[in-house]
Amino acid sequence: MPDLTPEEFRRLGHRYVDWVADHRAGIDDLPVRDDVVPGSVRSRFGPEASDGAQPLDALLPLVDDVVASADTRWQHPGFHAFFPANASLTSLLGEILSTGLGAQGMLWSTSPACTEVEQAVTDQLARALGLPEAFTHDGGGGGVIQDSASSAALVALLAALHRRSAATGGPAWRETGVTGTERVYVTAETHSSLAKSARVAGLGERGLRTVPFSPGTRTMDPAALADMLRADTADGLTPVLVCPTVGTTGTGAVDPVRDVARVARPHGAWVHVDAAWAGIAALCPEHRHLVDGVGLADSFCTNAHKWMLTAFDASLMWVRDARSLPAALSITPVFLRDKASDSGAVVDYRDWQVPLGRRFRALKLWAVLHGHGLDGLREHVRGHVRMAADLAERVRTHPGLELAAPPSLGLVCLRTTEGDDATRVLLEHVNASGRALLSHTEIDGRYVIRVAFGSLGTTDRHVDELWALLSGS
Amino acid sequence: MPDLTPEEFRRLGHRYVDWVADHRAGIDDLPVRDDVVPGSVRSRFGPEASDGAQPLDALLPLVDDVVASADTRWQHPGFHAFFPANASLTSLLGEILSTGLGAQGMLWSTSPACTEVEQAVTDQLARALGLPEAFTHDGGGGGVIQDSASSAALVALLAALHRRSAATGGPAWRETGVTGTERVYVTAETHSSLAKSARVAGLGERGLRTVPFSPGTRTMDPAALADMLRADTADGLTPVLVCPTVGTTGTGAVDPVRDVARVARPHGAWVHVDAAWAGIAALCPEHRHLVDGVGLADSFCTNAHKWMLTAFDASLMWVRDARSLPAALSITPVFLRDKASDSGAVVDYRDWQVPLGRRFRALKLWAVLHGHGLDGLREHVRGHVRMAADLAERVRTHPGLELAAPPSLGLVCLRTTEGDDATRVLLEHVNASGRALLSHTEIDGRYVIRVAFGSLGTTDRHVDELWALLSGS
Numbered sequence: 001m002p003d004l005t006p007e008e009f010r011r012l013g014h015r016y017v018d019w020v021a022d023h024r025a026g027i028d029d030l031p032v033r034d035d036v037v038p039g040s041v042r043s044r045f046g047p048e049a050s051d052g053a054q055p056l057d058a059l060l061p062l063v064d065d066v067v068a069s070a071d072t073r074w075q076h077p078g079f080h081a082f083f084p085a086n087a088s089l090t091s092l093l094g095e096i097l098s099t100g101l102g103a104q105g106m107l108w109s110t111s112p113a114c115t116e117v118e119q120a121v122t123d124q125l126a127r128a129l130g131l132p133e134a135f136t137h138d139g140g141g142g143g144v145i146q147d148s149a150s151s152a153a154l155v156a157l158l159a160a161l162h163r164r165s166a167a168t169g170g171p172a173w174r175e176t177g178v179t180g181t182e183r184v185y186v187t188a189e190t191h192s193s194l195a196k197s198a199r200v201a202g203l204g205e206r207g208l209r210t211v212p213f214s215p216g217t218r219t220m221d222p223a224a225l226a227d228m229l230r231a232d233t234a235d236g237l238t239p240v241l242v243c244p245t246v247g248t249t250g251t252g253a254v255d256p257v258r259d260v261a262r263v264a265r266p267h268g269a270w271v272h273v274d275a276a277w278a279g280i281a282a283l284c285p286e287h288r289h290l291v292d293g294v295g296l297a298d299s300f301c302t303n304a305h306k307w308m309l310t311a312f313d314a315s316l317m318w319v320r321d322a323r324s325l326p327a328a329l330s331i332t333p334v335f336l337r338d339k340a341s342d343s344g345a346v347v348d349y350r351d352w353q354v355p356l357g358r359r360f361r362a363l364k365l366w367a368v369l370h371g372h373g374l375d376g377l378r379e380h381v382r383g384h385v386r387m388a389a390d391l392a393e394r395v396r397t398h399p400g401l402e403l404a405a406p407p408s409l410g411l412v413c414l415r416t417t418e419g420d421d422a423t424r425v426l427l428e429h430v431n432a433s434g435r436a437l438l439s440h441t442e443i444d445g446r447y448v449i450r451v452a453f454g455s456l457g458t459t460d461r462h463v464d465e466l467w468a469l470l471s472g473s
Numbered sequence: 474m475p476d477l478t479p480e481e482f483r484r485l486g487h488r489y490v491d492w493v494a495d496h497r498a499g500i501d502d503l504p505v506r507d508d509v510v511p512g513s514v515r516s517r518f519g520p521e522a523s524d525g526a527q528p529l530d531a532l533l534p535l536v537d538d539v540v541a542s543a544d545t546r547w548q549h550p551g552f553h554a555f556f557p558a559n560a561s562l563t564s565l566l567g568e569i570l571s572t573g574l575g576a577q578g579m580l581w582s583t584s585p586a587c588t589e590v591e592q593a594v595t596d597q598l599a600r601a602l603g604l605p606e607a608f609t610h611d612g613g614g615g616g617v618i619q620d621s622a623s624s625a626a627l628v629a630l631l632a633a634l635h636r637r638s639a640a641t642g643g644p645a646w647r648e649t650g651v652t653g654t655e656r657v658y659v660t661a662e663t664h665s666s667l668a669k670s671a672r673v674a675g676l677g678e679r680g681l682r683t684v685p686f687s688p689g690t691r692t693m694d695p696a697a698l699a700d701m702l703r704a705d706t707a708d709g710l711t712p713v714l715v716c717p718t719v720g721t722t723g724t725g726a727v728d729p730v731r732d733v734a735r736v737a738r739p740h741g742a743w744v745h746v747d748a749a750w751a752g753i754a755a756l757c758p759e760h761r762h763l764v765d766g767v768g769l770a771d772s773f774c775t776n777a778h779k780w781m782l783t784a785f786d787a788s789l790m791w792v793r794d795a796r797s798l799p800a801a802l803s804i805t806p807v808f809l810r811d812k813a814s815d816s817g818a819v820v821d822y823r824d825w826q827v828p829l830g831r832r833f834r835a836l837k838l839w840a841v842l843h844g845h846g847l848d849g850l851r852e853h854v855r856g857h858v859r860m861a862a863d864l865a866e867r868v869r870t871h872p873g874l875e876l877a878a879p880p881s882l883g884l885v886c887l888r889t890t891e892g893d894d895a896t897r898v899l900l901e902h903v904n905a906s907g908r909a910l911l912s913h914t915e916i917d918g919r920y921v922i923r924v925a926f927g928s929l930g931t932t933d934r935h936v937d938e939l940w941a942l943l944s945g946s
Contacts, residue, residue, distance in 0.1 A: 012566055039589070042610075049601055071576055074576055074577050074584075085830070087575025093529060096490065096565070100496055112513075112514055113514055113540040116543070123518075128521070173677065175677050175678050177653060177674075177675045177679070192805075199631075201675050202676065204647060329669070334913075370532050377475070440808065442807045456476050
């Protein structure tokens with residue numbers, strides 16, 4: 001029967017591990033992004049897969065040739081685009097165990113270990129982040145690993161739709177679907193995944209309401225939110241979810257979670273805090289203010305796969321009521337009926353997510369916590385925050401550059417003083433160097449360069465190199 | 474800064490690979506399922522994660538102690554429950570490369586390699602399965618790797634909702650959401666993920682219409698479907714999606730895709746073929762009839778992570794129109810605007826799925842195709858189909874047992890001749906042995922044992938062992 005024998009795997013596994021070790025050891029000498037012609041990778045594959053088997057030793061030079069020369073290197077220390085995606089080597093050890101065990105944790109009974117390690121690790125992380133005890137499994141809520149913050153936002157919205165319809169005594173969302181009156185409240189800085197969630201859930205774009213910023217900020221104005229909620233309710237609309245962001249994608253802005261939640265709750269709206277990027281920083285006492293007010297929220301999300309040394313996918317989501325996601329999402333066909341589930345003594349994580357199947361993702365989190373400890377994670381965050389402060393200070397004192405927004409943790413938004421075209425040229429100049437990769441956004445209609453520190457292996461030398469490119473020195 | 478050095482990873486990676494090799498080498502000597510008390514795994518973790526780092530060598534004995542004794546072993550050769558979940562060691566080699574590279578393929582430009590290898594491999598697999606050329610990227614359609622068949626069904630439904638609203642000229646689904654008139658057509662054997670998709674998309678349970686079986690079968694009756702579509706349309710309802718299944722979860726029944734599609738298409742309904750488990754068998758010419766009529770469908774899904782030697786998650790989905798998923802799902806905030814995307818020359822897979830981020834999952838498929846070839850995959854399927862035929866023949870000739878449905882590929886449904894209680898006792902007897910794990914379903918209200926062959930390493934000896942347990946010999 002096919003598959004490698006354990007002994008073949010032992011030999012090949014060592015070689016593949018060595019390939020990764022060599023790749024990472026040499027990554028700083030490669031460009032952050034290769035210049036790739038669309039179609040050039042596909043063209044290396046024939047139209048048909050081979051009928052015959054080929055030695056797996058021979059796949060490595062093929063991968064070198066076809067893939068490793070046509071990539072954008074998210075693990076490069078000069079990668080400062082978008083947000084980081086820390087595929088640490090430590091978490092890869094966890095992934096090896098996860099696929100090695102090959103468990104499928106849709107029900108508690110289909111992998112008690114997969115289920116309970118996820119409960120234990122998310123409880124530990126809730127406490128490490130300073131979330132209220134109510135968000136732990138021990139405390140009546142609980143954590144779950146989603147594939148992405150997009151999926152976390154979607155299931156939060158589904159739980160909100162269910163809760164809202166159950167509370168109003170109107171048509172039941174599980175039975176008759178959405179009514180067209182449901183509204184979701186965001187700002188212009190909220191991640192596009194909230195708009196996508198509203199669309200997926202059948203609300204359409206009209207389901208999304210954009211709350212203005214407080215004057216002089218890029219954060220949600222609680223007073224404006226209060227006005228909108230009152231007016232919408234008076235118009236017969238149904239506020240279902242308000243999403244404050246802790247660390248927006250554009251500029252790292254932090255919405256006032258406590259004030260937003262205080263306004264939203266009396267209207268029966270679910271409060272989902274999207275801290276996808278910045279939430280991890282709350283591991284550090286000096287950034288603990290980032291979770292201020294989260295105790296008033298219904299759900300909270302932050303991505304271990306961004307800035308917490310954990311390979312994608314590992315989006316951490318916590319809810320204050322462990323029943324809320326199953327209440328919205330459970331469907332039990334006869335082939336999934338199970339004694340342990342019926343007992344109510346266990347968590348079946350399939351009811352906490354859209355897909356049925358699930359991998360043992362908690363193992364890589366366990367490996368990261370074990371191998372680095374909370375202090376290691378704090379050191380990781382602090383190093384990048386320090387580099388961002390360093391870069392921001394250099395920008396402040398440079399005559400041709402200016403900060404486009406207040407620096408936020410590891411994120412610096414800057415532009416030239418000469419206008420959008422010059423800023424665009426500067427971004428292209430940096431990216432063409434191969435030594436750093438930056439991305440862009442717009443603030444008040446103006447083109448802005450984003451520098452997001454957070455990648456593995458970034459050091460002060462990389463900040464110096466980047467500065468030389470940005471400053472023309 | 475935290476993370477292992479490449480040299481530390483090299484040493485530890487070898488150890489972790491050895492752990493997996495040893496685990497797999499010894500798995501047949503372990504029970505398929507441990508007897509676990511709810512809460513016993515969680516109780517091994519303290520409430521707080523440690524501040525300090527600990528050696529990663531020490532994690533392995535911990536995993537042995539806490540996890541490896543509290544698992545349901547999906548990779549055990551005696552695992553015949555649900556459907557198989559082939560986490561092959563070959564695909565683990567691909568996973569090592571994937572996390573090693575750490576690419577994030579949300580846009581073509583964020584990882585051209587991740588995007589184009591996925592295009593190339595899904596094109597090759599479309600041809601290997603006998604799908605029409607229209608389902609390839611070369612042919613104007615294309616393949617995408619979803620995390621699960623649940624997600625494939627969901628995005629098919631979203632594309633259907635968009636296409637339907639665009640075609641009718643009524644309210645645009647992207648703008649105003651669902652109207653409450655949309656209907657999805659399934660049978661009582663259709664996977665529960667379709668009901669979940671309808672709920673997620675805001676249609677509710679009333680959005681799901683259950684088409685009767687053809688007399689004497691458990692497959693969708695095209696004539697009954699035609700009647701329902703006509704009646705619903707006359708009632709002002711909107712048929713949006715019909716889902717024929719190739720290989721249902723309960724009994725492996727195969728809906729008549731061609732006839733169903735012929736009925737559905739004139740009504741403007743999207744035809745999504747769910748072949749999550751059985752579709753892979755179409756790699757074998759003798760099972761090619763499984764994709765008969767798929768050329769009339771809009772989308773097709775089969776899971777490489779079930780029976781095609783590929784670790785979860787790798788659900789293969791193809792659409793006949795490459796524009797259909799982006800048309801429904803794309804949202805482009807300024808920070809994701811990109812020259813290559815704007816050129817239209819590339820695929821941005823974020824618009825083919827609900828999440829934004831995505832892993833380089835095509836590498837494990839490439840490793841499997843490379844290392845085993847199509848002939849290896851066919852041999853895998855054929856071995857299990859032969860074992861199922863063998864077991865079915867033994868059941869047929871045993872006085873105390875009977876087949877509860879016609880055997881389908883690797884799936885055998887059986888029961889005792891003494892009624893449901895005896896069948897339930899027999900299932901518990903087999904599962905308590907630790908030598909095999911079976912699951913159950915119901916057919917016409919009667920309790921039925923499912924035996925799904927398809928796991929790695931299952932041999933004729935395992936069939937003999939299972940038979941001894943089932944037959945009491």
